[in-house]
Amino acid sequence: MRVAFAGTPEFALPALSALRTHHQVVGVLTQPDRPSGRGRRLAPSPVKNAAIAGQLPLAQPASLKNEAAREQLANWRPEALVVVAYGLIVPAEVLSLPPLGCINIHASLLPRWRGAAPVERAILAGDASTGVSIMKLDAGLDTGPILLQRQVEILRTHTGGSLRAELAALGAEALLEALSGMASGELAARPQPAEGATYASRIEKADARIDWTQDAFAIERQVRAFNPDPVAETRLDGEQLRIFSAVAVDGFEPEIARNSADHGVIIALRDGSMLVRCGRGVLAVTQVQRPGRRPISVGDLSHSLALKGRRLG
16 A cells, blocks of 8 residues: 655654555655754654655655645655654645545544543553554544554553553554555444543643642652653752652551651652652652752662652652
8 A cells, every 4th residue: 555654753653664564655744853952953853764764755844734745745646644643733635635544543542532642641540541543534633533443451560651662563553454454445434432532631841740749649650651751850959859760659657657747758768769758648769860960769869868858849
């Protein structure tokens, strides 16, 4: 099948690789180079790098509403356009351009968690499972009919990064199955159910700030969801402290918990972690980062800084 591809971040790479192996990728769309890093130099997207390495035709329009950008896509003569975390609006003129339409991989079990941050929102909400949906794009926000879905369990060991990588690989497999079914006529899209729709709003920097009055398990999910980006954070002695790894402690000894009723106070050091009093329960923090330094274990931090009794937040 002649397939054009539109994607930008690392999440899109497994799908592009799978398409190159099993189909003819006639062209790649990705966002323009963006400022990145401390120097704010223009940097190519992961998809652009992959397209160049694979010697694939490449275009980087600032918008698909531009007629010249649509002409470029039309000249590739794709039978389908696969869209994976592209980040730009796909207008109606593009949706109707390929004969088989525009096919999207979305990292949730639609209609739950439509929107920009489905992986993080699923972890934050404490969902037991999530998955990928292969859908046909329409004019709405992740509202198009579904071709197929695949489900995975969300484990307490999952971070936003590790779950996203798992879903990217699963989505690539499901995409190939969906394209095969569409080509043979054996797979038909079905409308999304009207009930159960939720919206996964974009992650803002403020979302990463820890509120120590929350339940310890909620804070654990926050730490996991925002690893590796934007990384949950708090304050220690007035400066930022980023928290990469932490776990809520089950069955914590009440006599130690009673040492302080203050939320955010480090009440003890145990087994390489600092135990922090939360609104309910205790959080064992194991890996942190201070400004301008690399991430380190709490054990290493405790060698240079007395931690017990200090307040976070």
